[in-house]
Amino acid sequence: MSAAATTHDDHHAHGGDHAHDHHEPSFLYKYIFSTDHKVIGVQYGIAGLLFLLFGFFLMMVMRWTIAYPGQPMPGLELVASLFGEWGTYQLEKWAPGGVVSPDLYNMFGAMHGTIMVFMGIVPLGFAAFGNFVMPLQIGAIDMAFPKLNAWSFWLFFIGGAMMMLSFFLPTGAAQTGWTNYSPLATTTHYIVKNTFMTGQTWWLLAMVFVISSSLLGSVNFITTLINLRAKGLTFMRLPFFCWAMLVTSFLLLLAFPPLEVAAILQVVDRVFGSSVFLPTGLVAGTNHFDISGGGNPLLYQHLFWFLAHPEVYVLILPAFAIISDIIPVNARRPLWGHKLMIYAALTLGFLSFIVWAHHMYLTGMGTMMSTYFQITTVMISVPSVILLTCLMISLWGGSIRFNSQMLFASAFLPMFGIGGLTGLPLAFAFIDLHLHDTYYVIGHFHYVVAPGTIFALFAGVYHWFPKITGRYMNDTLGKLHFWPSLIFMNVIFGPMLFQGIAGFHRRWYDGGAMAFKNTTQDYLWSNELISFGAWGLALAQIFFIVNVWISIKGGKKITSDNPWDATTLEWATPTPPPHGNFTFEPVVYRGPYEYNPPGTGREFIPSWEEPAGTPAPAPTEAKSHH
Amino acid sequence: MEIPYTVTARPDTGLWNAKIGVWLFLASEVMLFGGLFSSYIFLRLGADYHWPVHVLNVPWGFINTLVLIGSSVTVVMAWASLKMRKWGAYKVYMAITIACALAFLWIKKNEYTDKVHHIAVKTKDGTIIEGHFPDHGKHWINFDNVTSIKLSTRESDPEYFLESCTTPSPKFTTPAGKTVSLDDAGLASIREEAGKEPSIDLKAATPLTFKVNNSPFPPFNTIRSYNDSMLSFKDGTVINGKLTDYKMTLQVTRVDVRDVADRSKSQAWTLMGAGWKEAFEHHEHQKLEHAKEHNPEADPYKNPDFVRHALTMEVHTAKPDPSHHAPEGVGELLQSFKDTLFSHAEHNGPVITLDPKKDIAFWSNWLPKWNTYFAIYFTLTGLHGLHVLAGAIVLTWFLVVDTKRFKNDPEHLANRVETGGLFWHFVDLVWIFLFPLLYLL
Amino acid sequence: MGHDNSHDDVSSHVKTYLKIGVTLIVFTVITVAISFIDFGGNNNMIVGMAVATFKASLVCLIFMHLNHERPLIYKVLVFTVVLAIVLFTLFISAHGDPLKDEGFEAPAVPVKTATAHH
């Protein structure tokens, strides 16, 4: 059987026409309040990409003042004037004369981090790709709770909208970093007429919405993966993509609640004047707060990092998920160590819950605790290395197609590698003493999330775009997107590692040019270099935006439902998949990565293809009643 | 298009979808309350004050525990009735469950109201005096002779200023010499004159008087800071004048001298009178005798439980009574339970007058602001209360709206009630821990 | 729960539910009563939590049917409970193990309000 044999027309005979036995919903319910997992996935995807772009815009403003502190930013006045009187008023308030003020820098910095992490990467990697691909890959007609799925998206939407609207409050948006540490976060925008209507409080309330959204989402993902797998799709036959989504769901499910606690308690502190996170005798400047004291700022940090370390894996596991699908397809080789990767991901998931205080070495933690967290942190690097190594070995002996998605996927490997390896020194308390809160840390985790996760997300877009739209993206534009992106990412984040070692601290709005000149003067040029890198990266993204835009309507049409000759179930559906997804009842007969299986003489065998002469599906892990 | 396994279990996992879903949801709830309980532990271990024990209304807490246990039994009975297809019994059990939920919330509301009216004051020497404002009213700061004002122009409307100025229709002169009043037209011309400045200096034509709300509840408090001659509002407006006659009257219910270096000199006695000092000394002496009887060797002042009983004193009458003592033994304990449930004995303690500037280090009602114990108490019980409310809504839905399903698809309704019930049991389970942690230990 | 579908099965449970309800009430009375007795040190906390845990396990096992549930639910719950315990223990140990260094603990400028305590 050739690849062409997998177009949907061949399968009409197999089962009833599930997709067409219901009436058409109205436009509003089909595209806006849809409960179809694919529409919701695309909604998440669009929202996530827009947030990513917006977070990047914030960063470009920040990069200007870092490189040229005290100089008016070109174009800022022009943008403000577009908003008339209101715009000039805001400009005077936040950037007098076009010079970005420290407050504005703080605000953009905090919101860059928050938006990138909670509104950009997680909604893209987990919610968008997970929603679109996972149910297809397990042969389900939808998520287990479609309405709940729509609720997840709309809760996320409300949270995101609140984050955006908080920029327009009189206080502006939150200014105290994405970590929002107390006591600073509690006492910022504190003595105001109405503590509810402040950026700091809206940040917390928006987070409660976003958290609730992820909780509903993860309940849905796990239930779907457990109960809606197709016949014959045993857990060990699940593609690694689905396993990574399963582990990610558990991280979201169990790590987010403590952050919700932190957010709620901080709201209580801010609005009701309590002192859960405020110590006795707190004085800020000349302000003596009318508070009881007796609370503990470290409690906030514990609750925050209990989420925020697992969150790192929420950012990275979906990237591994995507790469683990793209590499086998384009190397035409099975994924090396599928089982090993599954166990590594499970170990990673568990360990990620018990390493959090490596972000708190400098808070006066005792030697015993510090030793414990150093040990677990070093341990967790092992499963990460296993995942990366398995992906690299999968390339061995392949006949690789270097299309756009494969370029991004292959660049992911060394980029993530740099990110991971630069993290190792930070695991040790006495090295972290020097590097904590410097640009070394910024460089390290951006290697993980920017040329790491974002590259994986780009790869995913190029890979599944034909399934979503029925058209390919343009490969030349893809390559024009890839090469400058790769170069500029390294121009941006490479020098940061050196800056950090030289003593550049993060969250300096002047890039170190004024107060800390003694330390920084020899390396100030690197600030400019990095900023030019950021603007170059921005230009490179134009190729991507144009590519997506023109390919939706004008891209080359696909001729098969399985354009990449892949083996997993999402390619067995019509294109684009209708409501209900499959035109036949999918049954899985083999593992997910049958590329060039030895002894068969076949280039690839789709997992849903009935083996000749053995009609019975493989047994599921059914258990008898007890 | 039907999602499979909504009613019947998938053979290999043995579970229907919602069952998996609700258990996963409960797993995340375990972590939510786990986070809250570990915050409780963290705060309690790190408290630099005496962690309150037995200060909440134990009898009402006890009754609420019984209410929730009862509802846990009825909700599982409702499910069992559905399984046996006994429609009538199901309705009765479910109705009782919902009634219990509402009773729980009603009791909780009363407890909260009590806390709002309970005022606690920490005097400068560390004595804690508790009670309430005799008139149940707001708490005011009065200013007199106010002639110069710095009016904030950032807010759309100088609400605090207008609310607290008691002089009718005041008139002002602006720096440019215009005469304005604070109506819409006046405000517009003030704004125009101020331009980009965040505030403008006004002179009052006649001296004004102010009565400013000094609520301890931050959302209602309007004051940023004040001293003898000026008061600055949270919106940035500042008035200059004379603070007059600022006093706080408090009807005392309880005195706590654990943190006073020399308790015979506690400020409580200067405020309440020497008779109460005598009553206290008698009370402490009695406790000491009692402790010595049980264990003559040990130093009772090393035992926090003893210190808590001996160095704090309930005040139930307006007159000091040296023979008064706290309940001991089962009979008296039950009597005191009855008192706290049904009477308001605390409404006749002595009334004292404090000078906030001279006497008070910190004060608040029994709300999150008073200390971290009340902060975590309100957060925990508030979130738990929201869960009770959510549960009540869901169960009411099953009882009232979902009735058709009983005829068409009773097994599905039973499944739904089972998931709702699982949630309900979890809510009960959380309370089983909350009750001892907050009320008893 | 497909496996105890039969009506007889359910009706046989009804009595158990009532019994458990009564047991829970009895233990609530016990919790309140013993909280007024001083066991010294942390013992009140330990006893109180032990009773609460006992009550909570009755609710879990009988009312929530965890005495006969599917293996998958157990797997999820065991994982969750382990994490919750990790949360508690690490929080407590982090609290109990501050960095000790000469002069580290005493603030350079004594905080006024703190002097009144202990």
Ligand code: HEM
């Ligand atoms: C690709 C373009 C990006 C650039 C050029 C960039 C640049 C930067 C820089 C220079 C900082 C340090 C700001 C400071 O310390 O004052 C920063 C902070 C941060 N970035 Fe990015 N970033 C990018 C993408 C991302 C992505 C994809 C994420 C997603 C996880 C992310 C998350 C963060 C976080 C969490 C912080 C810390 C914010 C804080 O200090 O609270 N960034 N970024």
Ligand SMILES: [Cu+2]
């Ligand atoms: Cu970490």
